[in-house]
Amino acid sequence: xxxxxSFFLRYNSLFIFFILEVICLTLVFRLNYYHKVSxxxxxxxxxxxxxxxxxxxxxxxxLAQVNDSLSRENALLRSKxxxxxxxxxxxxxVACDVNMVQAYQxxxxxxxxxxxxxxxxxxxxxxxxxxxxRENMGVVVANGVVGIVMDVSENFATVLSVLHKDNKVSxxxxxxxxxxxxxxxxxxxxxxAVVKEIPKHVKLHxxxxxxxxxxxxxxxxxxxxxxxxxxxxPSGSNWYDINILLSTNFETIEYVYVVNYLFSxxxxxxxxxx
Amino acid sequence: MSAGIxxxxxxxxxxxxxLFQVLVLNRLDLSFYINPYIYLFYILVLPFRMQHWILMLVxxxxxxxxxxxxxxxxxxxxxxxxxxFVRPHWINVITPKGGYEAEDRPSIRAQGFSWFLLYSxxxxxxxxxxxxxxxxxxxNSAFSTLGKTLLSTIVSTILxxxxxxxxxxxxxxx
Numbered sequence: 001x002x003x004x005x006s007f008f009l010r011y012n013s014l015f016i017f018f019i020l021e022v023i024c025l026t027l028v029f030r031l032n033y034y035h036k037v038s039x040x041x042x043x044x045x046x047x048x049x050x051x052x053x054x055x056x057x058x059x060x061x062x063l064a065q066v067n068d069s070l071s072r073e074n075a076l077l078r079s080k081x082x083x084x085x086x087x088x089x090x091x092x093x094v095a096c097d098v099n100m101v102q103a104y105q106x107x108x109x110x111x112x113x114x115x116x117x118x119x120x121x122x123x124x125x126x127x128x129x130x131x132x133x134r135e136n137m138g139v140v141v142a143n144g145v146v147g148i149v150m151d152v153s154e155n156f157a158t159v160l161s162v163l164h165k166d167n168k169v170s171x172x173x174x175x176x177x178x179x180x181x182x183x184x185x186x187x188x189x190x191x192x193a194v195v196k197e198i199p200k201h202v203k204l205h206x207x208x209x210x211x212x213x214x215x216x217x218x219x220x221x222x223x224x225x226x227x228x229x230x231x232x233x234p235s236g237s238n239w240y241d242i243n244i245l246l247s248t249n250f251e252t253i254e255y256v257y258v259v260n261y262l263f264s265x266x267x268x269x270x271x272x273x274x
Numbered sequence: 275m276s277a278g279i280x281x282x283x284x285x286x287x288x289x290x291x292x293l294f295q296v297l298v299l300n301r302l303d304l305s306f307y308i309n310p311y312i313y314l315f316y317i318l319v320l321p322f323r324m325q326h327w328i329l330m331l332v333x334x335x336x337x338x339x340x341x342x343x344x345x346x347x348x349x350x351x352x353x354x355x356x357x358x359f360v361r362p363h364w365i366n367v368i369t370p371k372g373g374y375e376a377e378d379r380p381s382i383r384a385q386g387f388s389w390f391l392l393y394s395x396x397x398x399x400x401x402x403x404x405x406x407x408x409x410x411x412x413x414n415s416a417f418s419t420l421g422k423t424l425l426s427t428i429v430s431t432i433l434x435x436x437x438x439x440x441x442x443x444x445x446x447x448x
Contacts, residue, residue: 012326012327013327013330013359016326016327016330016331017330017355017356020330020331020355021352021355021356023334023348024334024348024349024351024352024355025348025352026348027341027347028346028347028348028349028352028408030347031347032346032348035411038411039411042411
């Protein structure tokens with residue numbers, strides 16, 4: 001106690017200094033509007049900085065969910081696109097109001113496994129039988145084709161990639177009455193593929209767009225496939241070998257859409273009769 | 275001069291100085307960078323032997339008076355208490371060889387011009403520094419505040435030295 005007292009006595013001026021300063025600063029921040037506001041805003045700056053970095057961190061954690069919901073929404077919107085509907089109007093001299101019927105549905109799916117460096121490449125997606133995925137459905141991304149569903153399990157599906165030596169996709173030149181050909185992948189670079197079966201009297205230019213033909217009933221018509229990179233005519237052949245730059249970036253593929261062609265059964269049955 | 279008269283003359287003199295500060299200097303509007311404060315002259319020339327805590331208490335009350343006039347609750351009081359807190363330490367640092375004698379308070383006549391200039395310029399600077407930074411209460415404009423502090427310190431110190439001459443001559447007559 002005596003020590004404490006002597007301590008206070010020894011440093012009394014320091015204590016009085018602090019007491020007086022505390023009184024003064026209390027007055028400053030209590031009674032001066034400017035200082036009150038700037039004190040609050042200074043502390044807000046500090047705490048606000050902490051809050052905003054915390055939020056950006058939690059936002060980052062939520063990114064996966066956000067992506068999922070966005071891609072679900074995209075699939076829904078795609079299903080509602082005009083190109084997913086068919087005009088069923090039978091041209092008679094009768095006025096008909098409702099004549100668009102939905103031909104394609106899109107499910108969104110996430111790629112959980114993917115390869116691009118083999119001769120036969122496959123993808124695995126996280127949607128399966130339970131979600132309505134069936135064999136021979138097409139798989140696309142926003143700006144290109146990906147492949148065709150090959151095997152389906154309860155929760156997953158294997159997709160035969162366009163980058164597979166046995167996969168053939170029916171394509172055509174963009175535009176009305178574009179000639180159809182078939183797309184194959186010779187192996188090697190995942191960015192390039194070859195279109196064959198286009199006769200050499202058709203005029204082609206580098207940069208022309210290749211889209212899906214819609215003949216195969218796997219992909220809807222006019223989905224972007226790629227652009228012409230170079231054109232060759234093998235000697236003695238009537239057909240072009242067209243090198244195209246694929247619009248799908250297979251290296252970074254993450255979210256895809258599975259195309260459900262609603263008339264596939266009907267079309268298959270009909271074709272079997274031939 | 276008895277203690278009572280001394281205290282009374284201090285109060286009256288300080289009051290007059292505050293009025294001069296508020297009515298004349300604060301209205302001069304020389305420049306954004308030049309805001310001289312000379313009301314602290316009276317704290318500078320209080321006796322050497324005055325108790326430290328009394329000095330700070332006097333500074334506190336004097337500062338509050340200045341605040342009352344300029345509408346800045348606590349600002350002047352805080353910086354003046356800070357000045358009073360530093361004053362004895364600074365006086366110890368710059369003690370001349372022979373110590374302080376004869377005159378019992380800092381004055382330009384007893385300690386000489388250079389001592390008084392050194393004595394006042396540092397304390398005025400510390401006071402102004404404390405005051406201006408507390409006034410803006412932000413480091414965003416730290417450089418302009420520092421410039422304001424330096425320029426105002428120079429002007430204030432000149433005025434305070436002039437005042438020291440003025441008052442020491444008066445004292446001689448009395």
